[in-house]
Amino acid sequence: MIRSMAVIGTGLIGTSVALAASRRGLTVYLADRDESAAAAAAARGAGRAEPPPGPVDLAVLAVPPSQVGPVLAEQQKRGLARSYTDVASVKSEPENQVLASAPEPSAFVGGHPLAGGERSGPLAASADLFTGRAWVLTPSPLTSQRALDRGRELVEVCGGVPLVMPSRVHDEVVALTSHLPHVVASLLAARLLDGPEETPLLAGRGLDDVTRIAGGSSLLWSDILRANAAPVARILGDLQADITGLLAALNDLALPGDRSGAQSMRTVMDLLDRGIAGRARIRGGADGPRGPRAAVPRAAGHPKARESAHDAADGVRREPHQQEVMP
Template identity: 45%
Template sequence: MRTALVIGAGLIGTSAALSLTSRGVTVHLDDHDLDRARTAASLGAGTDAAPDGPVDLVIVAVPPAHVARAVADAMVRGLGRAYLDVASVKGGPRRELEALLRGTGQDLAAYLGTHPMAGKEKSGPLAATGDLFEGRPWVLTPTRDTDTEALNLALELVSFCRAVPIVMDADAHDRAVALVSHMPHLVSSMVAARLENAEEAAVRLCGPGIRDVTRIAASDPRMWIDILSANPGPVADLLAEVSADLDETVRALRALQSEDETARKEGVGGVEDVLRRGNAGQTRVPGKHGSAPRVYEAVVVLITDQPGQLARIFADAERAGVNIEDVRIEHATGQQAGHVQLMVEPQGVSQLTQALRERGWAVRT
């Protein structure tokens, strides 16, 4: 791949363009908002000038509702040798594209639907980074009709972005992302909505649990309306299952208020059931490097809000010979301090705790 055209200079399109330009590919940027294309170009993602002729790969990075028309327009105009999109829904746009191309002399051989499983709460070119996709799954949905050239160019793009290619059927992909992305986003938003009119005294008690659950609720609603509108069926099916669990859990909690001992026991059983099923589901979430999740222990260190605190902790952990597997930070309410949780292998807890205490850190496990 020597040349590419990115249509849609948002977070995903600009991040892909940054990755390609860093590998020496000449990238042309196009967006209906000229300022976005200019901004992306100013960040080093390519040029906002139109290509002189067909490029090797056209990357369509527009919302799902506009994918089919954008790809069809690019194909009819002959803008590239191969075409792919990066939208989060695959089945519907592909069927719509097939319908749009009827009678145009074009077919789907040069097209491949893809979806990089990466993103941020913020959107737009200013949020883009060249390493956004590094180590992340990038789904490819080829069919028997897909040209080898189109597939190879898509794989080259994934390689340049240092992502991990995963081949799936388009409709299977849509059901999967409904489960792991679209439905959780709506549930996160529903939980966050409870905070909108909550008393200030209650909101001040927010800790890492509520922050974890509501983090993705900060995303742009307009973007998510586009996504959910393109995949409503699978998401609605999953929410119906969640709704049934909620109804059962509400009944169980009400039973715990009963004066009848039998009813209370049934309530305990109902709550325990959903919690245990939650435990079982959580253990299936891939852990480090995509492997089965491992159990780590937390070494908790009190830190102040000053430059260099985290760097010092990491350096001291290195001297102790203990690898930090994950890091979480909990900020103290109303204070310039907080706790950093260093997740380590169980056998490293004692060694790290002793080393940090010897260097003056306030540590608890």
């Protein structure tokens, strides 16, 4: 059982984890290379901005993907905690770093809570940020059962919905569901710089919905895209093919003269219909899958099957009392 915790990195996610844990009565220690950020998190009741007197039960590394391996190696050498996890949105690269350089890779389990916000920093954090949200755990072939169990317990403490899957599967899925949307939002938002001077006057809610996430930190997102470049590039290539087809159809429809443009209209309609079907897949109708904030069914007496951490390498697992959200 987790009684004490250290959080390394007191931005939005790290401070939200600390707030949720403190609310549940855990002793939480905070650290950040920016001491003022750790102090701000402590002032909000997230924990103590000081080193722990001895090893804590769990350390949460709330740092960018490229820093997970180095920070873990450093903290394990110092003996900070008995088990470790992270909250980075890319899992394969950090896992490879851990397996290559961590003094004790068995004490680490990768983690990614699918939650965030438009604002960043400790002042934007909330103890309820993860309530009902999917939280992926990605044990490596060396992850111990104790580390995985403590990862699950952290998810429970924060009110999340645990999912266990291989890091490779996680990265392929978030490339489509998270990383590419940010790229597309940025591409569209960048076009606004070249619009007529009246553009802000006609910017409505639809444009705001599509471009909202483009306001995220370019430093953080460039690190995320570098770490997950191959899956994002593959999906971006597929998107490029759709755009090429749509561009050809629209150029055809724009030609002057009395033409039906039937084939080009079919191309446009097909893209729009596929968009409707794709959105229905994640938001769902009566029989469709639910989104990441779906209510989790809790059937009485549901069996709590024990599975080893090593089995996770074979595919996505359903945790007790929770729904698979993978396609």
